[in-house]
Amino acid sequence: MRVADLAAIEGVVETVTPGEPDAEVTGATTSDLLSDVLAHARPGDVLVTIQAHRNTIAVASIAGIRAVILARARAAPPDMVEAAVAERIAILRASAGQYELSWRLHGALGS
Amino acid sequence: MLVPSPLIPMPVLPLTSEQSPLVLLDLLFKLKVRDVMTTDLVTARRADTLRYVQALMKTHRITGVPVVENGRLFGIVSMDDIMTALDRGHIDDPVERHMTTTVVVLEEDMPLSFGASYFDKYRFGRFPVLNKDNSVVGILTSRDISASLLLELYKEYHKLEAQVQPPAPVGAPRTSLQVRVKQNDLENAGKGAHEIKRALAARRVDPAHIRRASIAAYEMEINLVLHSSGGTLRTTIDNESVEIVARDRGPGIADVQLALQDGFSTANDWIRSLGFGAGMGLGNIRRVADEFSLDSKAGGGTTVRAVIRLPPPVPEEAPHAGG
Numbered sequence: 001m002r003v004a005d006l007a008a009i010e011g012v013v014e015t016v017t018p019g020e021p022d023a024e025v026t027g028a029t030t031s032d033l034l035s036d037v038l039a040h041a042r043p044g045d046v047l048v049t050i051q052a053h054r055n056t057i058a059v060a061s062i063a064g065i066r067a068v069i070l071a072r073a074r075a076a077p078p079d080m081v082e083a084a085v086a087e088r089i090a091i092l093r094a095s096a097g098q099y100e101l102s103w104r105l106h107g108a109l110g111s
Numbered sequence: 112m113l114v115p116s117p118l119i120p121m122p123v124l125p126l127t128s129e130q131s132p133l134v135l136l137d138l139l140f141k142l143k144v145r146d147v148m149t150t151d152l153v154t155a156r157r158a159d160t161l162r163y164v165q166a167l168m169k170t171h172r173i174t175g176v177p178v179v180e181n182g183r184l185f186g187i188v189s190m191d192d193i194m195t196a197l198d199r200g201h202i203d204d205p206v207e208r209h210m211t212t213t214v215v216v217l218e219e220d221m222p223l224s225f226g227a228s229y230f231d232k233y234r235f236g237r238f239p240v241l242n243k244d245n246s247v248v249g250i251l252t253s254r255d256i257s258a259s260l261l262l263e264l265y266k267e268y269h270k271l272e273a274q275v276q277p278p279a280p281v282g283a284p285r286t287s288l289q290v291r292v293k294q295n296d297l298e299n300a301g302k303g304a305h306e307i308k309r310a311l312a313a314r315r316v317d318p319a320h321i322r323r324a325s326i327a328a329y330e331m332e333i334n335l336v337l338h339s340s341g342g343t344l345r346t347t348i349d350n351e352s353v354e355i356v357a358r359d360r361g362p363g364i365a366d367v368q369l370a371l372q373d374g375f376s377t378a379n380d381w382i383r384s385l386g387f388g389a390g391m392g393l394g395n396i397r398r399v400a401d402e403f404s405l406d407s408k409a410g411g412g413t414t415v416r417a418v419i420r421l422p423p424p425v426p427e428e429a430p431h432a433g434g
Contacts, residue, residue: 035333035391038326039398043318051386055333058301062308062325064318079298 001025001108003067003090006046009104011096012069016076019090023066028105030098034059041065048094048101050074057083057091066090071098138263139224144217147226147259148240148249154179155188157207161196164188164206175237175250178210182246184239186210216241219248223259226251286310286348292335292357297385300336303344304329307355310348320421323399324353327417330392331357337382339413350421352401357415364407371397371405 004021006012026044031037032051041047043064049056052074060068067090070076076084076091084091094101153171155164155178164176174190188210196202196209217226217238229238230253240249288310290303304325311321328344335342335357342359364370371393378388393415397403400417407413 032386033389033391034386035330035389035395037386038329039391039395043322049386053385055297055300055385055387058304058329062301062304062322062329064322 003046005108006067006069006090006092009069009094009101009108011100011104012092012094013073014093016070016091016093017081017084017089019067019084020088021090025066025109028102028109029065030102032098037065038063046105048098048105050098052076052080054079054083056080057087057089060089061087067092069094069101071096071101134264134267135260136224138260138267139227140222142223142259142263143219144221144223144226144240144251145219145249147223147255148217148219148251149255150249152177152179152247152250154247155206156180157185157205157210159206160203161188161193161206161209162202165193165202168193173237175235177214177239177247177250178206179247182244184214184216184241184245184247186212187214187237187239189236214239217251218242223256227256230256284349286314286346288346288348290332290344292332292339292342292344294339294341295336297336300332301329303332303346307346307348307353310346311353314348316421320353320419324355324419326399327396327419328355330396331355331415331417333387334392334415335359337378337387342412350423352421353419355417355419358412360412361410363409363411363413364405365409367405367407370407 002021003019003023003025006025007015024044025046027042028048029037029041029045030048032049034051034055037047037059041063045065046067046069047060047065048069048071050071052070056068057080069092071094073093073095075093081091153167153173153176155167155176157178157180167176168174168190176188178185178187185207188206192209192211196204201209215229215233215235215238217229217240219240219242226238237250237252239247240251242248288306290306292303307328308321308325311324328346331344335344339359340361342357345356347354369375373394374390376388376390382388393405396415396417399419401420402418404416405413
């Protein structure tokens with residue numbers, strides 16, 4: 001699945017910044033603890049989180065995460081969007097919670 | 112005119128001596144006069160005045176004009192002839208009355224070494240070039256020779272350069288990075304990790320090791336921001352390893368063993384609300400590092416050191432996971 005396909009996941013309401021639309025998404029990590037993301041996320045993951053701030057992008061960049069889906073309609077502050085544009089990481093907003101998003105991603109990723 | 116002037120001791124073209132580099136001598140033999148001569152000729156006719164020839168020299172910035180009709184060479188007018196004409200008052204005479212008729216010529220098939228030797232032998236600034244039918248096809252100046260030799264040397268140089276194998280990637284010399292980290296400055300946390308990531312990518316370190324070093328650096332930065340009164344993150348990269356040292360001015364850790372336990376944290380609610388302070392940072396550093404040490408005491412500073420040993424650089428640019 002590609003980064004651009006994430007917008008079609010049920011519960012995702014907005015693509016805030018597209019990152020690299022054609023990059024391959026190979027897995028997903030759901031966590032609100034950034035050290036947990038650093039410890040366990042795999043390169044190529046999409047991150048589902050409610051941590052809508054700039055440091056999430058710094059962590060995503062280090063971990064090789066392609067896209068961040070902000071759960072429960074959290075809004076991305078401007079400095080977070082700016083960092084994501086610079087790092088070519090997508091940000092999407094979802095009205096759904098972490099559980100629903102994880103479940104739908106699991107189905108879409110077929111893993 | 113055929114006698115070398117004793118006033119000019121320097122050779123016009125110091126190219127044929129035994130001291131010349133072999134590559135130059137080779138080129139002088141390989142190239143023909145034809146390859147080097149100027150074919151865009153400025154000529155005069157026998158009936159033209161010397162004043163007209165003087166104007167030609169001025170316009171074309173040349174010092175000698177062959178006198179040619181229908182390809183046949185009758186003589187040559189040099190700057191010397193013009194000066195003599197001005198001196199003696201016959202500048203408006205036709206060319207044929209004062210031109211030099213004993214002209215030394217070259218043949219287009221001659222090797223350039225031959226042409227080059229003529230400049231020292233005869234001390235003329237230029238030699239008309241004839242083809243097999245004795246028609247004038249060009250003119251050779253010392254400038255033509257030096258320009259073409261430079262061009263040929265440039266080509267030779269590129270050929271040689273292409274033959275030389277590029278040296279094996281041995282990485283750059285030692286790189287040192289230092290970032291100051293301020294207390295509570297979450298805004299800038301990650302700058303050090305970012306710089307390390309860039310430096311390692313530039314040295315073609317593989318993505319997995321870049322990731323490990325970045326994780327260690329980032330966790331150290333976050334610790335400095337959230338738990339210290341500020342400090343520095345110093346990184347030294349060489350071909351064997353990345354060493355990252357975080358040093359702060361306090362307040363120090365009361366129980367180091369406890370601090371190293373996963374899940375233990377002294378973080379406040381603000382820190383936790385941002386997704387930090389889960390008691391995983393030091394554990395993360397320890398997990399990604401090949402060497403790890405923590406030195407601290409309550410009331411003093413803390414030094415955390417992590418070393419990640421690097422494999423030899425990968426031969427090709429690899430896209431790294433961090434994007």
